[in-house]
Amino acid sequence: MKIAVLPGDGIGPEITGQAVRVLEALASDGLRIELERAPVGGAGYDSAGDPLPEATLKLAEQADAILFGSVGGPQYDTLPRAQRPEQGLLRLRKHFDLFANLRPAVVYPELAHASTLKPEVVAGLDLLILRELTSDIYFGQPRGVRTNEAGEREGFDTMRYTESEIRRIAHAAFQAARKRSKRVCSVDKANVLETTQFWRDVVTEVHQEYPEIELSHMYVDNAAMQLIRNPRQFDVMVTGNMFGDILSDEASMLTGSIGMLPSASLNARNFGLYEPIHGSAPDIAGKDLANPLATILSAAMLLRFSLDQEAAAQRIEAAVRKVLAQGLRTADIAEPGKRTVGTREMGDAVIAAL
Numbered sequence: 573m574k575i576a577v578l579p580g581d582g583i584g585p586e587i588t589g590q591a592v593r594v595l596e597a598l599a600s601d602g603l604r605i606e607l608e609r610a611p612v613g614g615a616g617y618d619s620a621g622d623p624l625p626e627a628t629l630k631l632a633e634q635a636d637a638i639l640f641g642s643v644g645g646p647q648y649d650t651l652p653r654a655q656r657p658e659q660g661l662l663r664l665r666k667h668f669d670l671f672a673n674l675r676p677a678v679v680y681p682e683l684a685h686a687s688t689l690k691p692e693v694v695a696g697l698d699l700l701i702l703r704e705l706t707s708d709i710y711f712g713q714p715r716g717v718r719t720n721e722a723g724e725r726e727g728f729d730t731m732r733y734t735e736s737e738i739r740r741i742a743h744a745a746f747q748a749a750r751k752r753s754k755r756v757c758s759v760d761k762a763n764v765l766e767t768t769q770f771w772r773d774v775v776t777e778v779h780q781e782y783p784e785i786e787l788s789h790m791y792v793d794n795a796a797m798q799l800i801r802n803p804r805q806f807d808v809m810v811t812g813n814m815f816g817d818i819l820s821d822e823a824s825m826l827t828g829s830i831g832m833l834p835s836a837s838l839n840a841r842n843f844g845l846y847e848p849i850h851g852s853a854p855d856i857a858g859k860d861l862a863n864p865l866a867t868i869l870s871a872a873m874l875l876r877f878s879l880d881q882e883a884a885a886q887r888i889e890a891a892v893r894k895v896l897a898q899g900l901r902t903a904d905i906a907e908p909g910k911r912t913v914g915t916r917e918m919g920d921a922v923i924a925a926l
Protein backbone atom coordinates (compact mmCIF):
# COMPACT_ATOMS: atom_id res chain seq x y z
CA MET A 573 0.00 0.00 0.00
CA LYS A 574 1.38 3.31 -1.05
CA ILE A 575 1.06 6.60 0.83
CA ALA A 576 1.84 9.90 -0.88
CA VAL A 577 3.33 12.26 1.71
CA LEU A 578 2.88 15.94 0.88
CA PRO A 579 4.54 17.95 3.68
CA GLY A 580 3.86 21.43 2.25
CA ASP A 581 4.99 24.59 4.00
CA GLY A 582 5.74 26.11 7.41
CA ILE A 583 5.56 23.47 10.11
CA GLY A 584 4.27 20.94 7.52
CA PRO A 585 7.62 19.18 6.98
CA GLU A 586 8.26 18.84 10.75
CA ILE A 587 4.87 17.45 11.68
CA THR A 588 4.59 15.08 8.72
CA GLY A 589 8.17 14.07 9.50
CA GLN A 590 7.04 12.74 12.87
CA ALA A 591 3.94 11.05 11.43
CA VAL A 592 6.17 9.36 8.85
CA ARG A 593 8.45 8.08 11.60
CA VAL A 594 5.43 6.63 13.38
CA LEU A 595 4.28 4.93 10.17
CA GLU A 596 7.79 3.63 9.53
CA ALA A 597 7.87 2.17 13.02
CA LEU A 598 4.69 0.27 12.18
CA ALA A 599 6.19 -0.77 8.85
CA SER A 600 9.24 -2.24 10.56
CA ASP A 601 6.74 -4.15 12.66
CA GLY A 602 5.06 -5.77 9.67
CA LEU A 603 2.68 -3.15 8.25
CA ARG A 604 3.17 -3.25 4.49
CA ILE A 605 3.30 0.39 3.45
CA GLU A 606 5.49 2.43 1.18
CA LEU A 607 5.89 6.18 1.61
CA GLU A 608 6.89 8.70 -1.02
CA ARG A 609 7.20 12.47 -0.61
CA ALA A 610 6.38 15.27 -3.06
CA PRO A 611 6.14 19.07 -2.81
CA VAL A 612 2.82 20.90 -2.59
CA GLY A 613 1.66 24.44 -1.82
CA GLY A 614 4.40 27.05 -1.57
CA ALA A 615 7.00 24.27 -1.81
CA GLY A 616 5.40 23.20 -5.10
CA TYR A 617 5.46 26.78 -6.34
CA ASP A 618 9.11 27.17 -5.35
CA SER A 619 10.22 23.95 -7.03
CA ALA A 620 7.93 23.81 -10.07
CA GLY A 621 6.07 27.14 -10.30
CA ASP A 622 2.79 25.41 -9.39
CA PRO A 623 1.19 24.76 -5.96
CA LEU A 624 0.16 21.35 -7.29
CA PRO A 625 2.98 20.21 -9.59
CA GLU A 626 2.16 17.63 -12.23
CA ALA A 627 4.50 15.06 -10.64
CA THR A 628 2.87 15.53 -7.24
CA LEU A 629 -0.59 14.92 -8.68
CA LYS A 630 0.69 11.83 -10.46
CA LEU A 631 2.18 10.45 -7.25
CA ALA A 632 -1.13 11.07 -5.47
CA GLU A 633 -3.02 9.29 -8.24
CA GLN A 634 -0.84 6.23 -7.89
CA ALA A 635 -1.16 6.16 -4.10
CA ASP A 636 -3.81 4.57 -1.88
CA ALA A 637 -3.97 7.64 0.35
CA ILE A 638 -2.42 11.06 0.89
CA LEU A 639 -0.83 12.29 4.11
CA PHE A 640 -0.82 16.07 3.95
CA GLY A 641 0.96 18.60 6.18
CA SER A 642 -0.03 22.22 5.77
CA VAL A 643 0.32 24.94 3.17
CA GLY A 644 0.73 28.70 3.08
CA GLY A 645 3.07 31.43 4.20
CA PRO A 646 3.32 35.22 4.09
CA GLN A 647 5.86 35.14 1.25
CA TYR A 648 3.16 33.72 -1.05
CA ASP A 649 0.30 36.07 -0.12
CA THR A 650 0.88 38.45 -2.98
CA LEU A 651 1.00 35.80 -5.73
CA PRO A 652 -1.88 35.62 -8.21
CA ARG A 653 -4.60 33.41 -6.69
CA ALA A 654 -3.94 30.45 -9.03
CA GLN A 655 -0.37 30.18 -7.75
CA ARG A 656 -1.12 30.53 -4.07
CA PRO A 657 -0.33 27.56 -1.82
CA GLU A 658 -3.98 27.03 -0.77
CA GLN A 659 -4.84 26.21 -4.38
CA GLY A 660 -2.70 23.08 -4.14
CA LEU A 661 -4.97 21.78 -1.39
CA LEU A 662 -8.24 22.96 -2.94
CA ARG A 663 -7.32 21.38 -6.29
CA LEU A 664 -6.49 18.06 -4.63
CA ARG A 665 -9.86 18.09 -2.85
CA LYS A 666 -11.66 18.79 -6.12
CA HIS A 667 -9.58 16.45 -8.28
CA PHE A 668 -10.21 13.43 -6.06
CA ASP A 669 -13.79 14.49 -5.25
CA LEU A 670 -13.02 14.43 -1.50
CA PHE A 671 -16.46 15.65 -0.50
CA ALA A 672 -16.68 14.21 3.02
CA ASN A 673 -14.43 15.97 5.51
CA LEU A 674 -14.45 14.34 8.95
CA ARG A 675 -13.20 16.58 11.71
CA PRO A 676 -13.55 14.89 15.08
CA ALA A 677 -13.14 17.05 18.18
CA VAL A 678 -12.33 14.89 21.16
CA VAL A 679 -11.31 16.16 24.59
CA TYR A 680 -8.65 13.96 26.16
CA PRO A 681 -9.17 13.89 29.93
CA GLU A 682 -5.60 15.10 30.50
CA LEU A 683 -6.17 18.15 28.31
CA ALA A 684 -9.54 19.35 29.61
CA HIS A 685 -7.65 22.06 31.52
CA ALA A 686 -5.94 23.27 28.31
CA SER A 687 -9.22 24.53 26.86
CA THR A 688 -10.08 28.17 27.42
CA LEU A 689 -13.50 26.88 28.46
CA LYS A 690 -14.19 25.50 31.91
CA PRO A 691 -13.22 21.82 32.22
CA GLU A 692 -16.76 20.91 33.32
CA VAL A 693 -18.10 22.28 30.01
CA VAL A 694 -15.72 20.35 27.75
CA ALA A 695 -14.81 17.21 29.72
CA GLY A 696 -15.83 14.10 27.82
CA LEU A 697 -16.62 15.96 24.60
CA ASP A 698 -16.67 13.71 21.52
CA LEU A 699 -18.01 15.58 18.53
CA LEU A 700 -17.76 14.86 14.83
CA ILE A 701 -17.99 17.75 12.41
CA LEU A 702 -18.77 16.54 8.93
CA ARG A 703 -17.93 19.31 6.51
CA GLU A 704 -18.83 19.20 2.82
CA LEU A 705 -15.55 19.93 1.06
CA THR A 706 -15.92 20.22 -2.71
CA SER A 707 -18.68 22.75 -3.32
CA ASP A 708 -20.38 25.80 -1.77
CA ILE A 709 -19.03 29.33 -2.05
CA TYR A 710 -15.50 27.87 -2.09
CA PHE A 711 -15.94 26.58 -5.63
CA GLY A 712 -19.07 28.33 -6.99
CA GLN A 713 -18.79 30.27 -10.22
CA PRO A 714 -18.89 33.09 -11.17
CA ARG A 715 -16.55 34.86 -8.80
CA GLY A 716 -14.22 37.78 -9.06
CA VAL A 717 -13.93 41.52 -8.86
CA ARG A 718 -15.65 43.63 -11.51
CA THR A 719 -16.80 47.15 -12.17
CA ASN A 720 -20.58 47.32 -11.86
CA GLU A 721 -23.07 49.44 -13.80
CA ALA A 722 -22.65 52.32 -11.39
CA GLY A 723 -18.94 52.30 -12.20
CA GLU A 724 -17.96 51.04 -8.78
CA ARG A 725 -15.70 48.04 -8.21
CA GLU A 726 -17.38 45.07 -6.48
CA GLY A 727 -16.25 41.66 -5.32
CA PHE A 728 -18.52 38.63 -5.69
CA ASP A 729 -18.60 34.89 -5.05
CA THR A 730 -21.34 32.34 -5.67
CA MET A 731 -22.81 30.09 -3.01
CA ARG A 732 -24.12 27.01 -4.78
CA TYR A 733 -25.08 23.42 -3.92
CA THR A 734 -26.56 20.79 -6.19
CA GLU A 735 -29.04 18.26 -4.83
CA SER A 736 -26.66 15.33 -5.34
CA GLU A 737 -23.88 17.14 -3.48
CA ILE A 738 -26.16 17.67 -0.48
CA ARG A 739 -27.54 14.13 -0.65
CA ARG A 740 -24.19 12.41 -0.49
CA ILE A 741 -22.91 14.41 2.49
CA ALA A 742 -26.25 13.89 4.27
CA HIS A 743 -25.95 10.12 3.73
CA ALA A 744 -22.40 10.26 5.08
CA ALA A 745 -23.64 12.09 8.19
CA PHE A 746 -26.47 9.67 8.93
CA GLN A 747 -24.18 6.69 8.36
CA ALA A 748 -21.56 8.16 10.69
CA ALA A 749 -24.24 8.79 13.32
CA ARG A 750 -25.30 5.13 13.17
CA LYS A 751 -21.94 4.19 14.65
CA ARG A 752 -22.20 6.92 17.30
CA SER A 753 -25.04 8.22 19.46
CA LYS A 754 -27.46 8.45 16.52
CA ARG A 755 -27.94 12.20 16.51
CA VAL A 756 -27.27 14.57 13.61
CA CYS A 757 -27.47 18.34 13.74
CA SER A 758 -27.49 20.00 10.32
CA VAL A 759 -26.19 23.55 10.35
CA ASP A 760 -27.40 26.15 7.85
CA LYS A 761 -28.54 29.74 7.47
CA ALA A 762 -31.96 28.87 6.08
CA ASN A 763 -33.51 32.05 7.51
CA VAL A 764 -31.52 34.12 5.01
CA LEU A 765 -29.84 32.07 2.28
CA GLU A 766 -31.72 30.22 -0.49
CA THR A 767 -28.91 27.70 -0.96
CA THR A 768 -29.05 26.67 2.65
CA GLN A 769 -32.85 26.50 2.80
CA PHE A 770 -32.45 24.03 -0.08
CA TRP A 771 -29.74 22.26 1.97
CA ARG A 772 -32.17 21.91 4.88
CA ASP A 773 -34.92 20.55 2.62
CA VAL A 774 -32.68 17.93 1.00
CA VAL A 775 -31.15 16.82 4.33
CA THR A 776 -34.71 16.40 5.66
CA GLU A 777 -35.62 14.26 2.62
CA VAL A 778 -32.56 12.03 2.99
CA HIS A 779 -33.35 11.65 6.69
CA GLN A 780 -36.49 9.66 5.80
CA GLU A 781 -34.16 6.78 4.93
CA TYR A 782 -32.72 6.85 8.46
CA PRO A 783 -35.68 6.71 10.86
CA GLU A 784 -33.46 5.51 13.72
CA ILE A 785 -31.40 8.73 13.60
CA GLU A 786 -32.56 11.91 15.33
CA LEU A 787 -32.16 14.95 13.07
CA SER A 788 -32.15 18.57 14.23
CA HIS A 789 -31.43 21.79 12.34
CA MET A 790 -29.62 24.84 13.64
CA TYR A 791 -28.72 28.22 12.20
CA VAL A 792 -24.99 28.71 11.96
CA ASP A 793 -24.88 31.75 14.23
CA ASN A 794 -26.70 29.84 16.96
CA ALA A 795 -24.47 26.81 16.35
CA ALA A 796 -21.39 28.95 16.87
CA MET A 797 -22.85 30.08 20.18
CA GLN A 798 -24.06 26.64 21.29
CA LEU A 799 -20.61 25.17 20.59
CA ILE A 800 -19.11 27.22 23.37
CA ARG A 801 -22.20 27.29 25.59
CA ASN A 802 -22.86 23.56 25.73
CA PRO A 803 -20.80 21.62 23.21
CA ARG A 804 -21.76 18.19 24.50
CA GLN A 805 -25.30 18.60 23.13
CA PHE A 806 -23.81 17.71 19.73
CA ASP A 807 -22.82 14.35 18.33
CA VAL A 808 -22.55 14.61 14.52
CA MET A 809 -22.72 18.10 13.06
CA VAL A 810 -23.11 18.23 9.27
CA THR A 811 -22.67 21.44 7.35
CA GLY A 812 -21.44 23.08 4.15
CA ASN A 813 -17.91 23.94 3.18
CA MET A 814 -17.79 27.52 4.44
CA PHE A 815 -19.63 27.07 7.74
CA GLY A 816 -17.67 23.86 8.35
CA ASP A 817 -14.39 25.68 7.90
CA ILE A 818 -15.33 28.18 10.58
CA LEU A 819 -17.08 25.88 13.05
CA SER A 820 -14.27 23.31 12.98
CA ASP A 821 -11.69 25.91 13.98
CA GLU A 822 -14.01 26.96 16.78
CA ALA A 823 -14.52 23.34 17.87
CA SER A 824 -10.78 22.77 17.98
CA MET A 825 -10.48 25.24 20.82
CA LEU A 826 -12.89 23.20 22.91
CA THR A 827 -10.27 20.48 22.91
CA GLY A 828 -7.53 22.75 24.19
CA SER A 829 -5.43 23.05 21.08
CA ILE A 830 -5.85 23.13 17.36
CA GLY A 831 -2.61 21.12 17.39
CA MET A 832 -4.55 18.03 18.47
CA LEU A 833 -7.18 17.74 15.72
CA PRO A 834 -6.80 15.34 12.79
CA SER A 835 -9.02 15.16 9.75
CA ALA A 836 -9.95 12.87 6.90
CA SER A 837 -11.26 13.98 3.51
CA LEU A 838 -12.85 11.07 1.69
CA ASN A 839 -14.39 10.37 -1.67
CA ALA A 840 -17.00 7.74 -2.51
CA ARG A 841 -14.42 4.96 -2.80
CA ASN A 842 -12.70 5.81 0.51
CA PHE A 843 -9.62 7.24 -1.11
CA GLY A 844 -8.62 10.02 1.20
CA LEU A 845 -6.43 12.95 2.07
CA TYR A 846 -5.47 13.15 5.74
CA GLU A 847 -4.28 16.34 7.36
CA PRO A 848 -4.22 18.17 10.66
CA ILE A 849 -6.91 20.84 10.68
CA HIS A 850 -4.41 23.52 11.69
CA GLY A 851 -2.41 25.62 9.27
CA SER A 852 1.26 26.08 8.47
CA ALA A 853 2.05 28.33 11.50
CA PRO A 854 4.96 30.17 9.81
CA ASP A 855 5.82 31.93 13.08
CA ILE A 856 6.98 28.69 14.71
CA ALA A 857 8.17 26.84 11.60
CA GLY A 858 11.55 25.13 11.83
CA LYS A 859 11.81 25.70 15.59
CA ASP A 860 10.87 22.22 16.76
CA LEU A 861 7.89 23.74 18.61
CA ALA A 862 4.89 22.44 16.66
CA ASN A 863 2.64 19.74 18.06
CA PRO A 864 2.84 16.72 15.74
CA LEU A 865 -0.07 14.87 17.35
CA ALA A 866 -2.78 16.13 14.97
CA THR A 867 -0.76 14.79 12.05
CA ILE A 868 0.08 11.54 13.82
CA LEU A 869 -3.64 11.10 14.58
CA SER A 870 -4.37 11.89 10.90
CA ALA A 871 -2.08 9.01 9.98
CA ALA A 872 -4.20 6.79 12.23
CA MET A 873 -7.34 7.90 10.38
CA LEU A 874 -5.55 7.15 7.11
CA LEU A 875 -4.84 3.59 8.21
CA ARG A 876 -8.44 3.16 9.34
CA PHE A 877 -10.39 4.62 6.42
CA SER A 878 -8.23 4.19 3.32
CA LEU A 879 -6.02 1.19 4.14
CA ASP A 880 -8.51 -0.74 6.27
CA GLN A 881 -5.90 -1.24 9.02
CA GLU A 882 -8.06 -0.72 12.10
CA ALA A 883 -5.66 -2.46 14.48
CA ALA A 884 -2.74 -0.28 13.43
CA ALA A 885 -4.91 2.84 13.71
CA GLN A 886 -5.85 1.92 17.25
CA ARG A 887 -2.22 1.29 18.14
CA ILE A 888 -1.38 4.87 17.16
CA GLU A 889 -4.36 6.32 19.01
CA ALA A 890 -3.52 4.33 22.14
CA ALA A 891 0.10 5.50 21.93
CA VAL A 892 -1.05 9.13 21.75
CA ARG A 893 -3.28 8.67 24.78
CA LYS A 894 -0.37 7.10 26.60
CA VAL A 895 2.06 9.96 25.97
CA LEU A 896 -0.58 12.44 27.13
CA ALA A 897 -1.14 10.39 30.26
CA GLN A 898 2.63 10.32 30.80
CA GLY A 899 2.47 14.11 30.89
CA LEU A 900 4.27 14.93 27.65
CA ARG A 901 3.22 18.36 26.41
CA THR A 902 4.24 20.52 23.50
CA ALA A 903 4.04 24.29 24.08
CA ASP A 904 0.46 24.61 22.75
CA ILE A 905 -0.89 22.25 25.43
CA ALA A 906 1.60 23.14 28.16
CA GLU A 907 0.65 23.08 31.80
CA PRO A 908 2.15 25.42 34.36
CA GLY A 909 5.04 23.74 36.08
CA LYS A 910 5.33 20.92 33.57
CA ARG A 911 8.24 20.56 31.20
CA THR A 912 7.40 21.01 27.52
CA VAL A 913 8.83 18.88 24.74
CA GLY A 914 9.59 19.70 21.14
CA THR A 915 8.15 18.25 17.94
CA ARG A 916 10.74 15.53 17.63
CA GLU A 917 10.69 14.49 21.25
CA MET A 918 6.90 14.12 21.05
CA GLY A 919 7.41 11.90 18.00
CA ASP A 920 9.99 9.84 19.89
CA ALA A 921 7.57 9.37 22.78
CA VAL A 922 4.74 8.19 20.52
CA ILE A 923 7.07 5.69 18.85
CA ALA A 924 8.25 4.45 22.23
CA ALA A 925 4.63 4.10 23.36
CA LEU A 926 3.74 2.07 20.25
Ligand code: IPM
Pocket residue numbers: 658661662817849
Ligand atom coordinates in the same frame (compact mmCIF):
# COMPACT_ATOMS: atom_id res chain seq x y z
C1 IPM B 1 -8.94 24.18 6.22
C2 IPM B 1 -8.16 25.37 5.74
C3 IPM B 1 -8.34 25.48 4.24
C4 IPM B 1 -9.81 25.74 3.97
C5 IPM B 1 -7.44 26.54 3.54
C6 IPM B 1 -5.99 26.29 3.84
C7 IPM B 1 -7.69 26.57 2.06
O1 IPM B 1 -8.56 26.51 6.41
O2 IPM B 1 -8.67 23.06 5.75
O3 IPM B 1 -9.82 24.35 7.08
O4 IPM B 1 -10.27 26.88 3.99
O5 IPM B 1 -10.52 24.77 3.71
Ligand code: MG
Pocket residue numbers: 817818821
Ligand atom coordinates in the same frame (compact mmCIF):
# COMPACT_ATOMS: atom_id res chain seq x y z
MG1 MG C 1 -9.93 26.15 8.03
